[in-house]
Amino acid sequence: MQTKDLIKGTLNTIILNLLKEHGQMYGYEITQEVKRKTDGKILIREGSLYPALHKLLADGMVMTEEVLVGRRSRIYYKLTSKGHEQTIEQTTELLGFLDTVALLIYPDKKLANG
């Protein structure tokens, strides 16, 4: 198994949490921030990120603002109020799941709650 198989189901939550932390980010910035924070352990590809962002937009979780930098455009994403709610919900669920998995792997131990 490779890390790429593990990211499934967590990418959305990761993106939402980054947006929550930073206020607003653009796509390329997200890939770099994830790379930086994880010391290159998690690399988010464009082919994963942009479809995910577009879906978040379509679902009303984020809103966008296009900004021209020189002649190149950046599309900033930030959470809607619905997105804020979802962030909390999904994060809670993710942490609960991680805890449950830990239970299965280490019968007598629990991961610390964040």
Added chain:
Amino acid sequence: MQTKDLIKGTLNTIILNLLKEHGQMYGYEITQEVKRKTDGKILIREGSLYPALHKLLADGMVMTEEVLVGRRSRIYYKLTSKGHEQTIEQTTELLGFLDTVALLIYPDKKLANG
């Protein structure tokens, strides 16, 4: 997002760890044990489990033994030595990933190492 999306990439590791703990298990037993241990939070379906077990078998991670109970057959699975190695490897990787995700979600915190 639902829990079912999160299980992706972790099912294999969960199965391997259960086999490591129990020595040998049969399919139905695995579904019930996961259900029991997680208070019903994680339900492994037949459509997920058996393909996974068959793949583990094909990959040489587990070996099987068929046992007749009454007139009904049970297929017990247990780890091969290769499977033991993989269990450790995958578990290490999974825990590392969980830790990395936690880093992304809680910038200043780390999950306890099990």
Added chain:
DNA sequence: AAAAATACATAGACTGTCGATACATAGACA
């Protein structure tokens, strides 16, 4: 001038899990 980084995007393939379904035995209960 060439290369690398920045910045967006999509198409197609892959793969893992799920829902539904199937078959059969066993035990409980009406």
Added chain:
DNA sequence: TGTCTATGTATCGACAGTCTATGTATTTTT
């Protein structure tokens, strides 16, 4: 006797999410 539930293995088709590969264009670095 008939039916319901639990036990037990198994497969098929659908679906969704991620990846690889590719594309376009600008900006910065060498």
